[in-house]
Amino acid sequence: MKLTTDRLILRPWALSDAEDLFRYAKDEQIGPAAGWPAHSSVEESITVIEEVFSKPEIYALALKENNRAIGCIGLLVGEDSHLPISSSEGEVAYWLGVPFWGQGLIPEALEAIIAHSFENLAFTDLWCVFYEDNEKSRRAQEKCGFKHSHRIENQRNEATGDYCVEYVSRLTKKDWLANR
Numbered sequence: 815m816k817l818t819t820d821r822l823i824l825r826p827w828a829l830s831d832a833e834d835l836f837r838y839a840k841d842e843q844i845g846p847a848a849g850w851p852a853h854s855s856v857e858e859s860i861t862v863i864e865e866v867f868s869k870p871e872i873y874a875l876a877l878k879e880n881n882r883a884i885g886c887i888g889l890l891v892g893e894d895s896h897l898p899i900s901s902s903e904g905e906v907a908y909w910l911g912v913p914f915w916g917q918g919l920i921p922e923a924l925e926a927i928i929a930h931s932f933e934n935l936a937f938t939d940l941w942c943v944f945y946e947d948n949e950k951s952r953r954a955q956e957k958c959g960f961k962h963s964h965r966i967e968n969q970r971n972e973a974t975g976d977y978c979v980e981y982v983s984r985l986t987k988k989d990w991l992a993n994r
Contacts, residue, residue, distance in 0.1 A: 817873065817926045822919060824873035824887060824926055827863045831874055831883040835859040838884065838911030847948050848909040869894065871935075875910065875923055885910035887923045889931060895941070897982065903939040904931055908951075915950065924958040932987045939986050946979040959993050960985045 817824040827835075838844060839853040839862075846852070853859050866872070872888035887908040890896075895905035906927055910920050931937040942960050944951035960983035969980045 815930075817930055818878070819922045819926050821878055822923055822926070823876045823878055823881060824923060825876055825881075827867040827872065827874045827883070827886075829860060829863055832856050832859045832863060834883040835863065841912055843912055844909055847945065847951070848907070849945070871904075873927075875908075875919065884914050885919070885923075887920075887927055889927065889935075897941055897943070899939070899941060902937055903941065904935070904937050905941045905943065906931075907943075920950075920954045921957045924954060928958060928985065928990060932990055937987065939984060942983045942985075943980050944983075946981065952981065952983075955983050958985070959990060961989070 815826075833856055836853050836856045836859040839859060842852050844852065853862070867874070867886065867888075869888070871891065873886065874883040875885035875887055876883050885908065887906065889904040890907060891904050892899065892901040895903075897905050899905060906924065908920055908923065928940060931940055940960070941963070942951075942955045944955065963982045963984040966980040966982060968977045
């Protein structure tokens, strides 16, 4: 499936995206803030595309002007989420390459994935998580209508082995419809 916004195409990842993925995912400002270690090689990025980004509802964020991948957004449903959610709920996860920060691209992509979740997938609720120091992610979620739900202390990150504080926010379909 493909979703589009004014400036972005949300599309499935392809192996041909591996170099673009590595270009942005090797940056220490990206992976750790999103909950995974920075990539160390194009080969690692290929493995991530094959094993993680090949799941349903995981999209490359590509610029409309050239279709180059600059980030990722996806829905983790049911047991794919680390939150205790049902199959009628989704956790939205995302990241964006540093050169594209501050341009409003994540809220634009979030709006598309929110509409897709509620209109096409018939979800009742969406959840987002951000780490304590990730102010950019908090602001993006708030812009799109997510509201603080709860805080999780000493959450172990399986990918990095670190312990952190997570903030969980929620958007219900009812609230989304009311704010449209």
